[in-house]
Amino acid sequence: MEIPTETQPEPEVEILNKLMKKTLVSVVLAGAAFALYQSFALMPGYQGLNLGLSNYIIESGLKDTGSLNLITAVLYDYRAFDSLGESTVIFGAVSGIVLILSRKMLPVSSKGLSFIVKRTLGIMTPFIALFGLYIMSHGHLTPGGGFQGGVILAAISIIFSIVYGSAFDYRRYSPQTKTALETGGALTFLGLGLAGILMEGAFLQNLGFLTAETGTLISAGSIPYINIGVGFKVGAGLAIIFYSMIQKTFEEDF
Amino acid sequence: MEVLEIILVIFLVFSALMTVRFDEELISIIFLSIFSLILTALYLLHKAADVALAEAVIGAGLNTAIFMSAISQIRHGDSD
Amino acid sequence: MFNNFIFIILFMLGFYALVMKTNLIKNVIGLNIMEAAVFFWVISFSDIGGEVSIHKLGEEVTKFNDPVPQALTLTGIIIGASTAALLLTLIIELNKFSGTIDREKIEGLND
Numbered sequence: 001m002e003i004p005t006e007t008q009p010e011p012e013v014e015i016l017n018k019l020m021k022k023t024l025v026s027v028v029l030a031g032a033a034f035a036l037y038q039s040f041a042l043m044p045g046y047q048g049l050n051l052g053l054s055n056y057i058i059e060s061g062l063k064d065t066g067s068l069n070l071i072t073a074v075l076y077d078y079r080a081f082d083s084l085g086e087s088t089v090i091f092g093a094v095s096g097i098v099l100i101l102s103r104k105m106l107p108v109s110s111k112g113l114s115f116i117v118k119r120t121l122g123i124m125t126p127f128i129a130l131f132g133l134y135i136m137s138h139g140h141l142t143p144g145g146g147f148q149g150g151v152i153l154a155a156i157s158i159i160f161s162i163v164y165g166s167a168f169d170y171r172r173y174s175p176q177t178k179t180a181l182e183t184g185g186a187l188t189f190l191g192l193g194l195a196g197i198l199m200e201g202a203f204l205q206n207l208g209f210l211t212a213e214t215g216t217l218i219s220a221g222s223i224p225y226i227n228i229g230v231g232f233k234v235g236a237g238l239a240i241i242f243y244s245m246i247q248k249t250f251e252e253d254f
Numbered sequence: 255m256e257v258l259e260i261i262l263v264i265f266l267v268f269s270a271l272m273t274v275r276f277d278e279e280l281i282s283i284i285f286l287s288i289f290s291l292i293l294t295a296l297y298l299l300h301k302a303a304d305v306a307l308a309e310a311v312i313g314a315g316l317n318t319a320i321f322m323s324a325i326s327q328i329r330h331g332d333s334d
Numbered sequence: 335m336f337n338n339f340i341f342i343i344l345f346m347l348g349f350y351a352l353v354m355k356t357n358l359i360k361n362v363i364g365l366n367i368m369e370a371a372v373f374f375w376v377i378s379f380s381d382i383g384g385e386v387s388i389h390k391l392g393e394e395v396t397k398f399n400d401p402v403p404q405a406l407t408l409t410g411i412i413i414g415a416s417t418a419a420l421l422l423t424l425i426i427e428l429n430k431f432s433g434t435i436d437r438e439k440i441e442g443l444n445d
Contacts, residue, residue: 029350032346032349033342033346036345037338037342040338046379046380046382046400053402054402057401057402058387058398058401061401062389068388068389068391069304069389070387070401071387071404071405071408072304073401074402074405075405075409083409086409090412090416093416093417093419093420096420096423097419097420097423100423100424135307142388143303143304143307143386143388144307147412148304148307148308148311151308151311151312151315151316152311155315155316158319234412241320241419242316242319242320244423245323245327245419245422246323246327260336263336266340266344267340267343267344270347270367271347273351273367274347274348274355274360274363277357279357279359282359282360282363283363286363286366286367289367289370290370293370296374296378297374297377300377300378300399301381301386301399302377302381302386302399302404302407304404305377305404305407308408308412312412312415313370313411313415316415317366317418320415320418320419320422321363321418321422324359324422324425325359327426328425328426328429328435
C-alpha cells in the first residue's frame with residue numbers, strides 16, 4: 001500500500017497562513033506609503049523657475065529657435081538628442097515584436113464589421129488623415145508635434161484592420177510600405193543631424209537659413225522637417241506593432 | 255477651479271481601485287481606458303496642452319487597442 | 335499638498351497590483367498605473383498658475399508654465415506604451431508555450 005508522503009494541511013493552519021500573509025503585505029504597503037509621505041516633508045516648494053534653466057528657455061526660446069511653441073523648441077532643438085534616443089527605443093520595441101511574432105504569416109481575410117460602419121468610416125478617413133498631417137506639420141505653432149501626429153496616422157491603419165478586415169490592410173499598406181516609411185523617417189532625422197555638422201558645426205544644430213518670418217508655416221529652421229520625419233517613423237512603427245499582434249499563425253508552433 | 259479638480263481626482267482614484275479589483279481582464283482594461291480619459295482632463299486643467307493631446311491619443315486609443323488584441327489571443331488561440 | 339496624497343494612493347495601488355496578483359496581465363496594468371501616477375504628480379507639482387506655454391503672436395508675455403517637465407512627461411508616455419506592447423507580446427508567446435497566464439502555475443520553471 002502506498003503511504004502518501006504529504007498530508008493535507010489542517011483547515012485552521014491554512015486560514016492562519018492566509019491571515020499572516022495578508023497582515024505582512026499590509027504592513028509592507030503601509031510602511032512604504034509612510035516612507036513616501038515622510039520624504040515629501042523634506043521637499044521645498046517648486047524651484048524649477050529659480051534655477052535659471054527654465055527662465056532662460058522662457059525668455060529667449062523665441063529668439064533662439066523661432067518657434068512659438070516652447071515645448072517643441074525644448075524637444076526638437078535644445079534636447080533633440082533625447083528625441084533621437086526615444087525614436088531608437090520605439091525602433092527597438094518594433095524589432096523585438098516582429099522578431100517574436102512573425103512565423104509564417106498569411107493575411108487573414110476576416111469579414112470586418114457591418115455595412116453602415118464601413119460606409120461611415122469610408123467618409124471619415126480622409127479627414128482623420130488630414131487632421132493627423134496638420135498636427136504633425138504645425139508642431140511649432142500649435143500644441144502637437146511629431147509624436148502626436150504620428151500616432152493619429154497609426155490609428156488609420158488600426159481602423160482599416162478592424163473595420164475592413166486585415167486582408168484589406170495587407171493589400172492597402174503592406175508591411176513593406178510601412179517599413180519603408182519608418183526607414184525614411186529615421187533617415188530624415190539623421191540626415192538633418194549630419195547636415196547640422198556640415199553646415200553649422202554641431203550635431204542636430206538648427207539650420208537657421210531655412211527661416212521665413214515668425215509665425216508662418218516655414219519658420220523655425222529645421223524643426224518642421226524633424227517633426228515630419230519623427231511622425232512618420234513613430235506612426236509606421238506603431239502600425240507594424242498592431243498588425244503583428246492580430247495575425248493568425250497557420251503553421252504549428254512546436 | 256478647486257471643486258472641479260477635487261471631483262475629477264476622486265473619480266480617478268475610484269477607477270484605479272476598480273481596475274485592480276476584478277479578476278476578469280476585460281473589465282480591467284475598460285476601467286484602464288476610463289482612467290486614461292480622466293487623466294487627460296486633469297492634464298488640461300493644469301494647463302499642459304501637449305501632454306493632454308499625447309495622453310488622449312496614446313492612452314485612450316493605442317494602449318486599449320493593444321491590450322484588447324493581446325487578450326483575444328490568449329484563451330482561444332485565435333484572434334480578430 | 336493635496337496631490338502628494340493622491341500620488342501615494344495611486345502608486346501603492348499600482349504596486350499592489352504588480353506584486354500581489356498572479357495574473358500576468360494584471361501585472362502589466364499595475365505597471366501602467368504606477369507610471370501614470372508619476373506623470374500626474376510631475377505635471378501637478380510644476381503648475382504655478384501660468385498660461386499654456388505657447389507664445390501668442392502680437393500679445394504681451396505673461397507668466398508661463400514650466401515647459402521642461404512637460405517635455406519629459408511626453409517622452410515618458412510614449413516609452414510606457416512601447417514597453418507595455420513588448421511585455422504583452424512575451425505574454426502571448428508564453429501562453430502558447432504553457433497554456434496558462436498564471437505565473438504560479440507555469441510548469442517547467444521550478445527547476
